[in-house]
Amino acid sequence: DAKTTQPTSMDCAEGRAANLPCNHSTISGNEYVYWYRQIHSQGPQYIIHGLKNNETNEMASLIITEDRKSSTLILPHATLRDTAVYYCIVLKAAGNKLTFGGGTRVLVKP
Amino acid sequence: NAGVTQTPKFQVLKTGQSMTLQCAQDMNHEYMSWYRQDPGMGLRLIHYSVGAGITDQGEVPNGYNVSRSTTEDFPLRLLSAAPSQTSVYFCASSYATGTTVGEQYFGPGTRLTVT
Numbered sequence: 001d002a003k004t005t006q007p008t009s010m011d012c013a014e015g016r017a018a019n020l021p022c023n024h025s026t027i028s029g030n031e032y033v034y035w036y037r038q039i040h041s042q043g044p045q046y047i048i049h050g051l052k053n054n055e056t057n058e059m060a061s062l063i064i065t066e067d068r069k070s071s072t073l074i075l076p077h078a079t080l081r082d083t084a085v086y087y088c089i090v091l092k093a094a095g096n097k098l099t100f101g102g103g104t105r106v107l108v109k110p
Numbered sequence: 111n112a113g114v115t116q117t118p119k120f121q122v123l124k125t126g127q128s129m130t131l132q133c134a135q136d137m138n139h140e141y142m143s144w145y146r147q148d149p150g151m152g153l154r155l156i157h158y159s160v161g162a163g164i165t166d167q168g169e170v171p172n173g174y175n176v177s178r179s180t181t182e183d184f185p186l187r188l189l190s191a192a193p194s195q196t197s198v199y200f201c202a203s204s205y206a207t208g209t210t211v212g213e214q215y216f217g218p219g220t221r222l223t224v225t
Contacts, residue, residue, distance in 0.1 A: 034212045042219070043114075043216030044153065045216070091211070097158065097168060098214060102151075
């Protein structure tokens with residue numbers, strides 16, 4: 001599975017949109033982009049995934065560039081409860097091993 | 111649904127002791143997995159299973175055994191605990207069709223300390 005690169009940390013203001021970037025320049029055609037988050041001391045939580053089209057659900061939106069070499073997770077109205085480590089993961093369609101990197105530590109400030 | 115449950119929540123072992131971490135899910139998921147997370151680090155895959163009777167190794171399998179006799183349960187056995195196995199252990203499950211292995215549900219974790 002392709003490697004991903006994320007910023008180590010970022011801050012965001014409560015109520016504003018949080019835009020979390022992820023680089024996956026070696027992604028191949030059958031690999032999906034997944035996002036998880038881990039709130040302190042809890043198990044990771046699945047957020048969203050996509051192949052090439054933009055996706056939206058009740059938690060977030062995922063924007064994937066046309067060349068698929070990068071993506072952005074958008075939390076539209078960040079709350080203090082969104083403070084967490086966010087992981088961007090690339091996984092083949094038939095893959096069965098999620099590989100977690102270092103993630104981005106997001107701190108939402110009042 | 112209880113989701114993914116793990117027991118115990120906390121455990122302290124002495125070096126050389128053995129124990130089993132329990133994981134159960136009530137969502138009829140085919141796929142189950144075990145991860146460990148060391149302080150300040152990301153998760154690393156220990157073992158996984160794509161169905162009852164089928165298990166395979168992840169990134170860091172040494173020192174751990176698993177079996178999958180039922181769909182619901184996926185216990186992780188530490189054969190002879192070492193201080194290097196001090197970690198938080200997470201169990202996860204998902205359906206195993208198409209891309210759904212990527213949509214995993216995680217348990218609350220077991221915090222293990224080996225002295």
